[in-house]
Amino acid sequence: MSDTATDKSQDLEDRQEDLGAAGSQLSTAPKEEISLAPGLGVIGWARWFWRQLTSMRVALLLLLLLSLGAIPGSLIPQTGADINKVDDFRKAHTTLAPIYDKLGLFHVYSSVWFSAIYILLFVSLIGCIIPRTWQFVGQLRGRPPGAPKRLNRLPAYTSWRTTEDPEKVREAALALLRKKRFRAHVAGDAVAAEKGYVRELGNLAFHLALIVLLIAFAWGQLYKSDGTKLVVEGDGFSNSIIQYDDFKSGSLFSNDDLVPFSFDLKQFRGTYEVSGPNKGTPRTYQAKIAYSAGAFGKEKSTTVKVNEPLHIGDAKVYLVSHGYAPVITVRDGKGKVVYQDAVPLLPLDGNVTSNGVIKVMDGYKNARGQSEQLGFQAFFVPTFDAKSGTMLSQFPALLNPLLALNAYHGDLGVDSGIPQSVYQLDKTHMKAYKDAKNQPLKKLLQPGDTLTLPNGAGSVTFEKDIKQWAGFEIVQEPGSIWALGGAITAIFGLAASLFIQRRRVWVRAVRGADGVTVVEMAGLGRSESAKVPEELGDLAGTLYDQAPGAPDADADSTESSVVPAEGAEK
Numbered sequence: 001m002s003d004t005a006t007d008k009s010q011d012l013e014d015r016q017e018d019l020g021a022a023g024s025q026l027s028t029a030p031k032e033e034i035s036l037a038p039g040l041g042v043i044g045w046a047r048w049f050w051r052q053l054t055s056m057r058v059a060l061l062l063l064l065l066l067s068l069g070a071i072p073g074s075l076i077p078q079t080g081a082d083i084n085k086v087d088d089f090r091k092a093h094t095t096l097a098p099i100y101d102k103l104g105l106f107h108v109y110s111s112v113w114f115s116a117i118y119i120l121l122f123v124s125l126i127g128c129i130i131p132r133t134w135q136f137v138g139q140l141r142g143r144p145p146g147a148p149k150r151l152n153r154l155p156a157y158t159s160w161r162t163t164e165d166p167e168k169v170r171e172a173a174l175a176l177l178r179k180k181r182f183r184a185h186v187a188g189d190a191v192a193a194e195k196g197y198v199r200e201l202g203n204l205a206f207h208l209a210l211i212v213l214l215i216a217f218a219w220g221q222l223y224k225s226d227g228t229k230l231v232v233e234g235d236g237f238s239n240s241i242i243q244y245d246d247f248k249s250g251s252l253f254s255n256d257d258l259v260p261f262s263f264d265l266k267q268f269r270g271t272y273e274v275s276g277p278n279k280g281t282p283r284t285y286q287a288k289i290a291y292s293a294g295a296f297g298k299e300k301s302t303t304v305k306v307n308e309p310l311h312i313g314d315a316k317v318y319l320v321s322h323g324y325a326p327v328i329t330v331r332d333g334k335g336k337v338v339y340q341d342a343v344p345l346l347p348l349d350g351n352v353t354s355n356g357v358i359k360v361m362d363g364y365k366n367a368r369g370q371s372e373q374l375g376f377q378a379f380f381v382p383t384f385d386a387k388s389g390t391m392l393s394q395f396p397a398l399l400n401p402l403l404a405l406n407a408y409h410g411d412l413g414v415d416s417g418i419p420q421s422v423y424q425l426d427k428t429h430m431k432a433y434k435d436a437k438n439q440p441l442k443k444l445l446q447p448g449d450t451l452t453l454p455n456g457a458g459s460v461t462f463e464k465d466i467k468q469w470a471g472f473e474i475v476q477e478p479g480s481i482w483a484l485g486g487a488i489t490a491i492f493g494l495a496a497s498l499f500i501q502r503r504r505v506w507v508r509a510v511r512g513a514d515g516v517t518v519v520e521m522a523g524l525g526r527s528e529s530a531k532v533p534e535e536l537g538d539l540a541g542t543l544y545d546q547a548p549g550a551p552d553a554d555a556d557s558t559e560s561s562v563v564p565a566e567g568a569e570k
């Protein structure tokens with residue numbers, strides 16, 4: 001090898017040594033193992049596995065796997081959310097369903113593989129953060145490292161000669177750097193300064209926030225509850241499982257975890273667009289309620305609106321649906337009232353065309369004095385228009401209400417011990433009433449009209465009072481506040497780690513052989529960025545004003561701008 005090649009090789013090694021010394025501890029990332037020695041043994045392999053698991057690369061990979069693993073939980077019906085949809089999926093996909101069962105895709109969030117990813121990510125993040133936090137605290141307690149021997153080998157460098165004393169130059173540089181919020185101190189013949197610790201703090205905050213999010217997510221899934229309740233105007237609800245129409249909860253949830261409260265629905269009010277292309281579109285949905293928290297809480301009034309839930313402790317009461325409940329009165333052949341109640345009907349379309357069932361289970365006797373049960377299929381439209389030619393509502397508000405009834409008598413099957421929906425009529429043991437033409441009895445009723453049952457069996461009256469009902473969803477998510485705090489912290493932490501650069505600046509001032517002070521300034525960032533030379537240029541310009549160049553300085557030894565050092569990495 002020639003002497004020239006040897007000199008270049010030595011120069012490169014010296015430059016790398018200078019850059020390595022200057023950039024030491026710019027990051028708290030642990031040094032990675034490059035290779036494995038053969039014959040490590042069980043303990044050695046365990047240490048190697050732990051280092052790999054707690055590396056940031058593996059943590060990001062596990063986070064990606066967790067995100068991918070959550071996709072099936074959003075696309076495939078889940079038993080914890082709606083078991084009926086799961087049953088329908090199994091019937092419709094007889095080939096895929098057994099495969100999904102083996103993979104646990106019908107209960108993704110409680111499956112073994114998802115839990116394994118979740119736990120490994122949790123352990124990985126903790127293993128990443130603890131040593132980096134400890135090292136970062138050590139850096140905060142220490143001082144920025146002293147200047148390398150050859151500052152001109154650093155990526156950003158400038159120098160000039162001045163007649164000022166070296167001590168005054170260093171004092172001016174120290175004051176300047178501290179004014180610019182650098183952590184600075186005098187180390188030998190140079191001032192060492194460092195800035196941008198918020199970058200690493202943001203990085204640590206981001207990963208701590210991910211841990212908080214994981215804990216909050218697990219906490220919320222294990223202890224959450226979600227139920228729905230239909231409440232008619234004038235009726236109320238108490239937060240007890242037996243009062244829910246539908247209820248599901250996390251695996252560790254117990255009845256004692258329900259937040260104690262109750263409320264009464266005083267009035268529901270909905271307004272709609274009356275003209276234009278958006279005719280019938282809801283403008284406002286709001287429910288006026290009176291509620292009390294706890295067993296002996298003072299009653300308070302409030303209004304629950306769409307996307308404006310009522311907050312009571314960890315519980316949120318959402319307004320999710322609306323419909324009508326016509327008041328129906330049923331009398332037997334002797335005129336005795338055997339049934340009178342507001343019957344909630346379920347909407348079928350946006351104009352609140354509704355249907356439902358009226359069941360008279362007790363107290364009714366037919367014309368022969370025999371106990372029977374009555375059932376009525378009801379079809380209701382809040383705004384009927386004969387010109388439309390259809391039995392469909394033309395507007396969601398109560399402008400021209402009409403109720404269609406089909407009447408049946410017999411056994412409703414409610415005493416069989418088999419649960420049945422209040423919105424469905426089991427006609428297995430029921431007979432339809434017949435009109436004079438021996439056709440199934442049916443009639444269209446306006447408010448105040450009465451349907452007379454044949455053979456003196458009684459009557460059914462559609463009262464003028466039509467109530468409304470509101471559907472509420474009551475949700476308890478104990479970890480939601482922590483999840484929100486973790487998400488906000490993660491956003492700000494990530495922004496700090498991406499947009500703030502950690503960098504170092506050194507200012508060396510020494511007296512030369514000719515008695516003139518030589519000032520050198522150099523900067524180094526954790527990553528390549530144009531901001532380091534720009535910032536160094538601004539600092540050099542300010543310091544130059546306090547220690548101007550010597551009048552007899554040679555042009556070759558004075559630089560008016562910050563330039564990358566010759567041979568520095570680009």
